[in-house]
Amino acid sequence: MTICRPGKGHLMIQFDTVHKRFPNGTTAVHDLSLEMPEGGVTVLVGSSGCGKTTTLRMINRMVDPTSGTIRVGGKDVLEQDAAELRRSIGYVIQQAGLFPHRTVLDNIATVPLLLGWGRKKARARAAELLETVGLAADAGKRYPHQLSGGQQQRVGVARALAADPPVLLMDEPFGAVDPVVRTQLQDELLRLQKELSKTIVFVTHDIDEAVRLGDQIAIFRTGGHLVQCATPADLLARPADDFVADFLGAERGLKLLSLQHLADVPQGPAPEGGAWTLVLDEARKPRHWRATADDAELPVRPLKDTDSLLAALNESIASPNGLVARVDAEGVLTGVTSRDDIHEHASKTHGHGTHGTASVAI
Ligand SMILES: Nc1ncnc2c1ncn2[C@@H]1O[C@H](COP(=O)(O)OP(=O)(O)OP(=O)(O)O)[C@@H](O)[C@H]1O
Numbered sequence: 126m127t128i129c130r131p132g133k134g135h136l137m138i139q140f141d142t143v144h145k146r147f148p149n150g151t152t153a154v155h156d157l158s159l160e161m162p163e164g165g166v167t168v169l170v171g172s173s174g175c176g177k178t179t180t181l182r183m184i185n186r187m188v189d190p191t192s193g194t195i196r197v198g199g200k201d202v203l204e205q206d207a208a209e210l211r212r213s214i215g216y217v218i219q220q221a222g223l224f225p226h227r228t229v230l231d232n233i234a235t236v237p238l239l240l241g242w243g244r245k246k247a248r249a250r251a252a253e254l255l256e257t258v259g260l261a262a263d264a265g266k267r268y269p270h271q272l273s274g275g276q277q278q279r280v281g282v283a284r285a286l287a288a289d290p291p292v293l294l295m296d297e298p299f300g301a302v303d304p305v306v307r308t309q310l311q312d313e314l315l316r317l318q319k320e321l322s323k324t325i326v327f328v329t330h331d332i333d334e335a336v337r338l339g340d341q342i343a344i345f346r347t348g349g350h351l352v353q354c355a356t357p358a359d360l361l362a363r364p365a366d367d368f369v370a371d372f373l374g375a376e377r378g379l380k381l382l383s384l385q386h387l388a389d390v391p392q393g394p395a396p397e398g399g400a401w402t403l404v405l406d407e408a409r410k411p412r413h414w415r416a417t418a419d420d421a422e423l424p425v426r427p428l429k430d431t432d433s434l435l436a437a438l439n440e441s442i443a444s445p446n447g448l449v450a451r452v453d454a455e456g457v458l459t460g461v462t463s464r465d466d467i468h469e470h471a472s473k474t475h476g477h478g479t480h481g482t483a484s485v486a487i
Pocket residue numbers: 147148149151152153171172173174175176177178179180330
């Protein structure tokens with residue numbers, strides 16, 4: 126059995142040896158012990174039918190466990206009224222699940238109205254949330270079918286946030302939109318999360334989405350078994366077994382590079398007198414590379430400390446001499462870094478163990 130213990134901060138959600146067997150005999154979740162820190166995003170991933178949705182739905186009692194305990198904010202969910210619990214937890218599903226005959230504003234105001242806020246206050250809150258999720262005020266008067274899939278998904282997020290719940294459950298919320306909109310929605314969620322610090326449980330099939338959004342990722346396999354739970358970087362660096370490694374995909378190393386930043390990679394002065402010179406403007410901002418032999422020019426894409434090692438590797442391949450120009454926040458040159466330095470730094474942090482540090486196999 127794998128137990129996930131993040132080990133720092135307050136825990137908002139705790140699964141303790143939770144088992145779910147449906148009346149038809151299907152075991153959807155098998156002795157799950159998993160802890161989710163307050164203010165963090167826990168992503169549940171795994172192939173179809175491995176128990177992600179059931180796990181999520183046990184948190185707000187849309188499904189009750191067969192055995193074991195689930196605590197939200199320290200309280201056993203089975204000791205709470207199911208309807209009340211549901212209203213206190215935001216829930217977002219694929220294709221938003223909006224009420225088709227209610228305006229967008231009324232959709233968003235649903236839970237505040239159920240909580241007895243009164244129409245005026247609930248609608249004012251809904252209007253505020255439209256802006257929070259990046260929709261224009263006039264979208265509030267429309268009906269869901271008059272919005273694009275991506276816009277509907279934003280309304281779904283606004284509706285889930287309406288009563289300002291501490292916990293948000295998101296079941297494949299961006300599964301039905303195209304990849305460009307999906308990336309935008311992920312960016313929006315990351316921006317919102319910086320502001321709101323909700324405890325989010327997010328179900329997806331998409332490992333890239335999990336790596337982008339998760340503070341911790343729990344990987345399940347068929348039969349409702351949790352295989353590994355760790356931070357994205359730990360998971361990518363140290364998959365627990367072949368199943369996890371396969372799930373992470375052949376580009377696991379590149380994914381890991383996308384999570385690591387350039388900041389710690391050493392830099393030196395830009396070379397002088399070699400085959401290529403880095404040309405700067407009067408403010409010492411890089412303009413281009415110039416060939417000593419024939420004055421040919423090649424573009425330079427300077428990187429900041431916050432850029433990823435993947436971006437750095439990419440730039441070092443594009444650069445004529447394998448050097449990456451580094452700049453400060455104002456775009457002024459701070460130095461250059463070689464492809465070898467990037468490689469060396471990447472392999473130092475990849476590690477070769479087999480177990481994620483946040484997982485304890487027992
Ligand atoms: N109400 C139910 N009655 C019987 N079996 C169920 C019920 N709900 C889910 N199951 C079964 O439990 C298992 C886990 O289902 P669940 O929906 O939790 O998986 P999932 O990982 O979310 O799948 P997907 O990624 O396809 O949504 C599956 O075998 C499913 O068929």
